[in-house]
Amino acid sequence: MSEVRGAPSYVSKDKDLQKSEAQNGESTVWGHTVSIMRPREELYAYWRDFANLATFMQNIVSIEVLDQTRSHWTVRGPNGEYQWTALVTEDRPGEVIAWKAEDGDVKNSGRIEFRDGPPGHGTYVRAILAYQPPMGAIGKLIATLTQKEPQIQSNRDLRRFKQLMETGEIATTTQPNREPYS
């Protein structure tokens, strides 16, 4: 897999094409691409160790690596914690990692692709997330209201991944000005 070209299926106006990436037949598919100025082998290696994901994914409570292909995820959601065991379904070093939930509270799957951008433009990292919102449409609404919507979260998580890979840290502000005490 070399350069990434063309528009991905998840931005299609055709609903069926949009869902073609759902490995488990999930109802919602969301994708997002960011460019990261690091070699794709390095980005792949960091991501492939699933235990690292909790450093930049905000809603992960823990990911326990069980063996080469299985990991146990505990994630904060709109109505408490959700758990599942993820199975790696595709693994091409430096190029792609895909996984899907074998069992658990939420039907979901994911895929992360690493491709060279045009010269000088870094690696294009594309995350594709498919999920069945718990409690369907109402669950999705609650999630959006509480900002735990997987789409919002995954965009932010990707930004944090980019910050960590490019700068070695994740941008943050304390607000010593938030609570003046005089």
Add this chain to the structure above:
Amino acid sequence: MRALTWHGKHDVRMETVPDPEILNPRDAIIKITSTAICGSDLHLYDAYIPTLQKGDILGHEFMGEVVDVGPKSTLKKGQRVVVPFTISCGSCFHCSKQQFSACDNGNPADNQDLGQQLYGEPMSALFGYTHLTGGYPGGQAELVRVPFSDVGPIVIPDGMPDDDVLFLSDILPTGWMAAENAQIEHGDTVAVWGCGPVGLFAVQSAFKMGAHRVIAIDHFPHRLELAAKFGAETINFEETDTYHALMEMTGSIGPDAVIDSVGLEAHGLFGDNIVDQIKASTFLGTDRPHALRQAILACRKGGRVSVPGVYGGFLDKFPFGAFMEKGLTMKTGQTHVQKYLPKLLEMIGNKELDTTFLISHRLPLEQAPEGYKMFKSEQNTCTKVVLKPGMEA
């Protein structure tokens, strides 16, 4: 520590707040020795720019002494540094192109959604500005936390006084980049709207870059006098019809390049400006681009428009037809401060640039609220306010 905090339109206060701490490995903590009030702060003071929160510490022009460093900072305790107002990581795509004010990585991820919706891209991080730009506490305080301290701050050699170098933090590089964006060619006539600190540095920089003539436009006589000191011809827009004057002064060709260093709060009783003010006060429009409209109309065909002045939202009656039909080019943006620091520091050292002429007031930090009031209401004579923590009143 003591800090200047924002509480609403024309309401800024000195308060005691918790000291900043090192949060990331590349951070440093700076003890402020000098900090200034900027025209950009006035846009916040006038509540023109959204997403400020009560209690936010303002200030993006500051310098001081390094008092604490994270493990990955390259600074050393005791060094004197000037800090760019743009927070830049040095390693993203934009930083690799020296477009430091477009840095991807300074703004916390959770803060980026609104900017993405408003501008199509999240905004980059700035000190003491708004939550669209990261919500970083600013430097009108005794202490400030500086992220990416291995990339931004420039170390100042011993013996150079604060007043000589403080403006490296923003307005000097901003005036310089404004002139650079005007792509000045030998023999050019350059017109500069606004003789505030940014405009006055743009006047100086334009001459350094080879402008043959610079025409400075404002309505404050004292500010126009300062521009004239550097060799500019001046137009007082209250006494003279600016467009007509520019045409007569350039053989009806128009200036080769125009610089808008006024921004979104243009003054003046012009028809378009009054309509803009009514719209802004009733939230029907936002910015007041009178100067920019006039600059586009006056600029010669095929000329260049440089816009260091800040705009935040939407412009009404933007003369895009004139812009297109005359084949103009526009360059704008927050300043890529880091890119210009070494060269400008050297020029200050060689006395090639005068950086202190515009300081009209030096006040203790504790009097910052008075400083804001003066800079807002006495613009003719109050050209730049420098605040010094610990200074005797």
